[in-house]
Amino acid sequence: MRVIGPEGKQIGVLQRHEALQLAKSVGLDLVEISPSARPPVCRILDFGKYKYEQSKKHKEKHASRVKIVKFRVRIEQHDYITKLRRAEEFLYKGNKVKISLQFRGREMEHTELGFDVVRRAVKDLDHVAVPEGEPRMAGRQIFASVAPLPQNKRKLKYNEHVSEEEGSDDSDESDELDEVDDSDESERHGS
Numbered sequence: 001m002r003v004i005g006p007e008g009k010q011i012g013v014l015q016r017h018e019a020l021q022l023a024k025s026v027g028l029d030l031v032e033i034s035p036s037a038r039p040p041v042c043r044i045l046d047f048g049k050y051k052y053e054q055s056k057k058h059k060e061k062h063a064s065r066v067k068i069v070k071f072r073v074r075i076e077q078h079d080y081i082t083k084l085r086r087a088e089e090f091l092y093k094g095n096k097v098k099i100s101l102q103f104r105g106r107e108m109e110h111t112e113l114g115f116d117v118v119r120r121a122v123k124d125l126d127h128v129a130v131p132e133g134e135p136r137m138a139g140r141q142i143f144a145s146v147a148p149l150p151q152n153k154r155k156l157k158y159n160e161h162v163s164e165e166e167g168s169d170d171s172d173e174s175d176e177l178d179e180v181d182d183s184d185e186s187e188r189h190g191s
Contacts (some may be wrong), residue, residue: 004043005032013039066145071101071121072118080117084124085158091148092156093129099135101142108140118144127155 003011003019006028014022019042023030029047032040067090069083073101087097101114118135122144129146136143148154 001040001042006044066096068098068100071105071117073107073117084121087125088128088158091125092154094148096145096147099144103140111137113114114142118142122146126133127157
C-alpha cells in the first residue's frame with residue numbers, strides 16, 4: 001500500500017504491517033484514504049481529528065442560511081401575503097427566517113400594532129415553521145426568528161409552485177433573495 005506521512009509527504013509503498021508499525025511509532029492511526037487505487041492509498045493521521053474535520057466540512061456544506069423578511073406596521077393585505085409567500089418558500093427549502101418590522105416616525109408610539117403584525121406573521125407560518133422565541137424589540141425594530149419544521153411536516157399554504165421546484169437548487173439566486181424589503185411600499189400606496 002502507498003503510505004502518506006503525517007505532514008502530507010509520500011513515504012512510499014510499504015507492506016501493511018510495516019505501515020501500521022510506522023503509524024504506531026508516531027502515535028497516530030493508519031487510515032485508508034483511497035481503497036480503489038492500485039496500490040491502495042493510506043495516510044498516517046489522527047483518526048479522531050480526521051472524523052471531526054470531515055463532519056465539520058459536511059455541516060458547512062449543508063448549513064442553513066438566515067433569510068430576512070421585512071414588514072411595516074401599515075402593510076397592506078396583498079403585500080403581507082406576498083411577504084408570507086416569500087418567507088414560506090425560504091422555510092420550505094430549509095432556511096431559517098428572521099421576521100423584521102421597522103418603525104418610522106410616530107409609529108413608535110404604537111408598538112403594539114407592530115407586535116401584532118409580527119405575531120400574525122409567525123402564526124400564519126406555523127404550517128412550515130416553529131418560532132424560536134417571542135418577538136423582541138431592539139431600538140426601532142421588532143425581530144422574530146422562525147425555524148423550519150422537519151421536512152415531512154412542512155406543508156405549503158401560499159406557494160403551490162415551490163413543491164414542484166424543490167429538487168432544483170437556488171444557489172445562483174441566493175444573494176438576491178437574502179432580504180425582502182417593503183420600505184417603499186408605504187410610498188407606493190400613498191400612506
